[in-house]
Every structure is written in structure tokens, then in C-alpha cells.
Amino acid sequence: MNRAQANMPSSPLGRKINSYMSLTSEERTFLADLERNVTRHGSRSDLLQQGERYGCVRVMRKGWAIRHKALPDGRRQVVNFVLPGDIIGFYCNLFETADHGVTTLTPAEVANFQPERIIELFKLFPRLAAALAWSGAKEEAIIAERLLSVGRRTALERTAHLIVELLRRLSIVGLVEEGRFTLPVTQEILADALGLSIVHINRTLRRLRDIGLIDLAGQQITVHDVKQLASVGQFDELYLHLIQAPKQLEHALDAKPDRKRAGD
């Protein structure tokens, strides 16, 4: 966090990567170039539709979105929240069609680039490729944790857990102030993220408010006692480490591959 301003990438993605691996100027240039083509979208607009052929890879620069999957009869599951700095459809572009949709929750600023650039990335900037791949693994970990929530935690626990998760993720990109952040979601979306009904989410939030763990005012949510909320949600510190930066990543990425060769 104490790096010279001049060296700080200006995009959330750049900042995110920079937070666990310092970038060479070539890498920085390449990354910035990927984010050059920016488009703006209104609230509630589809960045990707389930079943659609993938177009370009997208990077969220500003705003929130959700990744969601729907059943034919309309039941829906929100798989994850897409926050600034997150990538949409990284490898997925190699799939035939999208198995999920992505929809903005707020007005959003999105960078777009061609999937071929990813192959280029793999060939020219292996360190960067590995870093982005690691980022993808992190997302998988988040989804697995949500699966644990939905499969095994009670309504109160899952709700508490999700709030702590969002708090943690947002504070990495500097969007939390004194336990307060903007939560631009309807209760319907929370319900779809947690596998609950709207009514029950409503009652659960009320309970969390009554206990005095959170405050809700419009889209502002305030977490009074993160520790207690985390304990209600059984928020695991192991999981926290995943969301934050790994210490040995940079070191690992800088290891010279040639020293120990493959077929010794």
C-alpha cells in the first residue's frame, strides 16, 4: 500500500494484481492495454446471457454485477458477485456457450478485449498468466465456500457469512469505511445468492438487525462487530487468507524454471 503513486496501476485489476505481485513495466503496459477499450452499461443490463456464445473477455472497472444461473422454470442461483477488478469469462471464452449470465446491479464501467489476447498473455507473460490463473482459483474457492454455506449453514449463518465475505472483498479494493459499505442488491438477489426465499431473507436480516450486528439504511450496510458477525457465520480465517494476498506467490513466480529441469 505504500508504493509510489507513479507505480500504482490506476485500474482495480492492476491494483489487485499489484497487491500480491509487483509488475514489470512491460506487464503493466500489457495489462493497461487490455483495459483500454472501456464501455459503460446501465444498471440491470446483461453483460452476458446464459446460453449465448461468448464474446470478449471483460474486466469490471466500476460497479457491481452478479454471475447467475437459471433453471428453465425461472428458479435462479446467484453464483457470485462481480466486484471491481474481477474478470468475467477468462478461460470461459474457450467454452462453446456461456453456462451462466452476468448482469449489472449498478451502472458499470467495463473493459473489453478479445479472447486471443489471453493466449498472447500465456505466451508472452507467463508470470502474469499465472497470477491471473491464481486469481481464478481464488474465485473457485469463493464459490466452494458459498456451496458450503448453502448446503450446510442455517439461514442466519449463511447471511452473516456472506456479509462478512463482501466486507472483506470490498476492503481489499478500498470500498469499506468503518465497517460501512454500499450493498447495491435487492433482497431477491440476496435470496438467490443464498438459496433462500425473499421472505426468509427479510426475516433473517431483521434478526441480524435486532441482535444489533448490522444496520441497514437504504443500500448502506454497517457492520458493528465484524468479529461477532464472523463468528455467527463461522467465517473461517483460512478462507480469509484466500481472499487476501498470498505471501509466497511473487516469490514462486520469480523462481527460475531452468534450474531444476524437467527430466533430470
Next chain:
Amino acid sequence: MNRAQANMPSSPLGRKINSYMSLTSEERTFLADLERNVTRHGSRSDLLQQGERYGCVRVMRKGWAIRHKALPDGRRQVVNFVLPGDIIGFYCNLFETADHGVTTLTPAEVANFQPERIIELFKLFPRLAAALAWSGAKEEAIIAERLLSVGRRTALERTAHLIVELLRRLSIVGLVEEGRFTLPVTQEILADALGLSIVHINRTLRRLRDIGLIDLAGQQITVHDVKQLASVGQFDELYLHLIQAPKQLEHALDAKPDRKRAGD
């Protein structure tokens, strides 16, 4: 499937990759070398414990395992089934500690290699790196689909869906014969995978049997009418495509990166 025997990699991982991207002999050699160090494990042994520091990367060669996460009070969620050809902890080695455990369900044959080899892989064989990364994305898609199941499908639907999923995945590696395959799991494990109680899984399986969709005999399960079972589980063809090989992957990986340069 009609490639010359001589060119067919002998390991499930090699076969899996070979199924969507033909490998150069260097790549094949590197891959084979990764799998050189094989260890054997009994049934119900932990290949990785939740909270443990990651050791080496592992490749499942023979047998089944589960990836699972537990809550402090013992509740448990099975995140995914690890089948032959699957990799355990690919990028995850860059995390501090494991956020999940991996436990064998059958006697297993596992290949082990050092995490540094992955960096090596990224630097020396970008095509292979991208292919493995894609494989990881596929796993994420599978987990997301399970999240949809657990969050939004009824017990009957999820159970049907899981059976079809396993059938599909196993047939890729040639482990299904006429709708029949070995399912080396207890009902407790199924319950933990689907977010249900043991009792309820039992009743649900009974219902599927009564309807005549499946037959169970010990660990042998026979699916009589895949189509009907898939329709009960709302098994999506989009999802099926994910599990199987992408057509354009190889083409994409062969694109020359040097033609269009980064910072033109």
C-alpha cells in the same frame, strides 16, 4: 478416439488433455514426467487435510476421492468428486493453507510433483498451461452447477442431476458400460454432496428406484433412461458441453501471438 495407440498417452490426465488438444512430443514428455512419482493410498485416506499447508500437486490416476469442506461443529460439504485424470491443488499450492480436504473413497494411485513445476510449466509450455487452466475453469463450472443444485433444486432433482453428471464425466474416461458404473460412495457422502440428510438421500434414492429410473446393486448403479433422468434433474446440455471437449480450444491455443502485438 481414433488416434494411433502409440500416440495415446497412458495416463488419464494425458488422455483427457489429448482429447481436446493434440500434444507435441515435448509436451507429452513433460506431462509424463510430472506423473512419474506415483504413490498408492488406501481407501478413506486423506490426501490433503483442511487447514494443512499444501505440499505437492497431485494427479489422480486411479480411484475416486472427494474434495470436502467442514464446519467446526462437524457439518460437512462435499465440494466435488475427484475422478481419474483430475488434478488436486493446481494453483492452490500458492495459497497458504488448504481450505478443503481431499479424501480417497477407494484405493487410489496418485502422482505427485512439486509446485515449482507449475511455474516451470507456465514458462516453458504456455499451450499446456492454458489447457490445464481451462481444465480448472471446467471444474469451477461443475462446482457452480452444484451450487445451483443445492440452492435451487429439490432433493429429487439434485440427486438425479448428480447421477447424470457422474455418468457423463465417467464416460469421458471410459468408465461407463451400458449405463452402468461403479459408485464407490456411502449415502452419507451423497448427502454431504447434495446438502441433504442421510435419511432423506435414502428416501430419494428409493423414489428414483421406484420410478424405475435407476437400479442399485451394491456399488453398481445402472441408469436405465438417461434422458428421463436428465430431464428430472434438469440437466442442461450447455453444461454437458462444458464437461466435454471444446472444439475451438486447440485452434485458439495454436494462434500465433506475435502477429498482433500488445502495445501496437
Next chain:
DNA sequence: CGTTACCTTGATATCGTTCAAGTACCGTGG
């Protein structure tokens, strides 16, 4: 032949859903 692990099924309890009704808020057009 007793012990253990797993499967099975009935009875009862509960968490979360569905249905229903009402409220608050906001933008829009008269």
C-alpha cells in the same frame, strides 16, 4: 458370533416456503 459400518423405514419436529395482505418509496403524468 459379536462388533461395526451402513442401509432402511416410521414417527415427529422444524426450518424455511408459500400465500396473502399491507406499507413505503419513488418517478411520472395530469
Next chain:
DNA sequence: CCACGGTACTTGAACGATATCAAGGTAACG
């Protein structure tokens, strides 16, 4: 400035899917 309609939130009441409790049953194994 007010009436209107839409969207989201809220709360009560009844219902239902799934959990929990309890009690066998069966097969494998030392």
C-alpha cells in the same frame, strides 16, 4: 401538487419439504 402505478420491503398465518429421532435390519469382518 396530487394521483397513480410500479418496485421493493415487511409481516402474519398456514403449509410442506426435509431434518431429527428412534429402532431395526443386513452384510462384512475379525
